[in-house]
Amino acid sequence: xxxxxxxxxxxxxxxxxxxxxxxxxxxxxxxxxxxxxxxxxxxxxxxxxxxxxxxxxxxxxxxxxxxxxxxxxxxxxxxxxxxxxxxxxxxxxxxxxxxxxxxxxxxxxxxxxxxxxxxxxxxxxxxxxxxxxxxxxxxxxxxxxxxxxxxxxxxxxxxxxxxxxxxxxxxxxxxxxxxxxxxxxxxxxxxxxxxxxxxxxxxxxxxxxxxxxxxxxxxxxxxxxxxxxxxxxxxxxxxxxxxxxxxxxxxxxxxxxxxxxxxxxxxxxxxxxxxxxxxxxxxxxxxxxxxxxxxxxxxxxxxxxxxxxxxxxxxxxxxxxxxxxx
Ligand code: DGY
Numbered sequence: 232x233x234x235x236x237x238x239x240x241x242x243x244x245x246x247x248x249x250x251x252x253x254x255x256x257x258x259x260x261x262x263x264x265x266x267x268x269x270x271x272x273x274x275x276x277x278x279x280x281x282x283x284x285x286x287x288x289x290x291x292x293x294x295x296x297x298x299x300x301x302x303x304x305x306x307x308x309x310x311x312x313x314x315x316x317x318x319x320x321x322x323x324x325x326x327x328x329x330x331x332x333x334x335x336x337x338x339x340x341x342x343x344x345x346x347x348x349x350x351x352x353x354x355x356x357x358x359x360x361x362x363x364x365x366x367x368x369x370x371x372x373x374x375x376x377x378x379x380x381x382x383x384x385x386x387x388x389x390x391x392x393x394x395x396x397x398x399x400x401x402x403x404x405x406x407x408x409x410x411x412x413x414x415x416x417x418x419x420x421x422x423x424x425x426x427x428x429x430x431x432x433x434x435x436x437x438x439x440x441x442x443x444x445x446x447x448x449x450x451x452x453x454x455x456x457x458x459x460x461x462x463x464x465x466x467x468x469x470x471x472x473x474x475x476x477x478x479x480x481x482x483x484x485x486x487x488x489x490x491x492x493x494x495x496x497x498x499x500x501x502x503x504x505x506x507x508x509x510x511x512x513x514x515x516x517x518x519x520x521x522x523x524x525x526x527x528x529x530x531x532x533x534x535x536x537x538x539x540x541x542x543x544x545x546x547x548x549x550x551x552x553x554x555x556x557x
Contacts, residue, residue: 233265234265236263239263242264243266243289243291248317249532256543279292290311293318294317312545315539322447322448341399347403347524348404349527351473355441358495359387362518368382392405395443395445401443442464442468442470443473444470444479448474452478454479454480456472461487461494462487469495469497473524492516495516499524504522
């Protein structure tokens with residue numbers, strides 16, 4: 232799909248992205264915009280090299296792509312100066328390789344903070360109140376009347392919420408889960424549910440009733456949640472992951488879910504996306520969704536717009552907004 236075919240700068244997007252604002256911004260600044268129309272979800276390095284071709288000024292890419300040495304070399308050979316991930320996370324991008332080849336890297340922070348935190352909050356509640364399990368039960372036609380034991384779950388009021396990775400998203404989640412609920416209770420003359428305070432990792436694991444993971448993925452956070460840390464957590468705790476799959480040792484998690492039926496998880500991300508480790512799909516105490524934490528219309532259009540501005544900024548010499556190097 233090509234927009235403004237005679238534009239001076241060639242900008243390639245490896246995927247169609249929501250909204251038209253990002254396309255218009257690029258067209259207004261004399262860019263020819265090419266959107267890959269390949270049907271397959273995950274593009275290979277070879278697919279992307281073909282898209283880059285002989286002349287390419289900038290690329291907007293996706294977190295499913297492996298932006299390493301080979302692609303940055305190809306982009307640089309084609310005269311490219313800019314790459315933006317349409318994501319805040321950039322563990323799929325080798326920033327050193329990009330620097331080496333003179334390509335600036337951008338990401339899309341900010342616009343997805345609240346949307347992602349809302350999904351983490353949704354997963355916390357869905358896991359606590361067994362919403363997916365109950366929904367499946369209804370659809371299977373199994374409901375034959377109210378029962379005292381039917382889908383009894385956890386009450387979150389008064390519980391301790393732990394956040395691992397209290398950056399933009401983790402802090403927004405903490406606000407949603409504590410302060411806003413607390414303010415509501417205060418308005419009715421009660422005390423807030425809980426106070427925010429710093430704690431050690433061990434303390435969070437031991438004391439929290441709900442733990443939400445929001446760190447970046449790097450060597451220090453790979454398998455941060457493993458057999459040992461799971462064993463430290465409360466038997467009826469809820470674990471939520473909207474960060475990156477490999478932060479959790481998924482094999483150990485499946486085993487823990489099997490051994491501890493009252494332990495629940497809400498997962499948006501997986502270790503080997505798009506796959507789940509064997510056994511996870513059978514676990515009733517797991518709520519699983521396909522990496523949709525940033526999937527609100529406003530956010531996805533914002534991410535596309537920021538990604539376009541990142542690339543455009545570099546081509547035209549403006550500062551790159553979401554620049555992990557800054
Ligand atoms: C990100 O932005 O890193 C999310 O994983 C997708 O929005």
